[in-house]
Amino acid sequence: MEKFKLVPVGVVRHLEEGTLLEIYPEFAEAIEGLNEGDRILLLLWFHESDNPERRKILKVHPRGDTQSPLRGVFATRSPVRPNPIAIYNVRIIKIKDAKIFIDEIDAFDGTPVIDIKPFVKKLDCPEEI
Secondary structure: OOOOOOOOOEEEEEEOOEEEEEEOHHHHHHHOOOOOOOEEEEEEEOHHHOOHHHHOOOEEOHHHOOOOOOEEHHHOOOOOOOOOEEEEEEEEEEEEOOEEEEOOOOOOOOOEEEEEEEOOHHHHOOOOO
């Protein structure tokens, strides 16, 4: 199996004034074109769920509810998966320098941001044929 490297572009920060994405200086220019009020798709690396044992777990109880039957991780939003990638659809509240203030999310402070993409309704919510 081919391995590849992901490079974090920033980190999640939970501050008194809210949740923000602290973009590293070398990626600050990539923010250009994003605006307050825009929705974005935020991809994170759930680093605190990343270890060899957890990557081997292929079935989980959704939301940790042991009363629910086991399901394959690809059918859940569990952070326990072969690649602990998280995706969020969030609104940009404010942009200041290389900081993007967003809706609150449940990621830990310091969680690596691996990518940001604009939310495009016709691509991200296609109508059923």
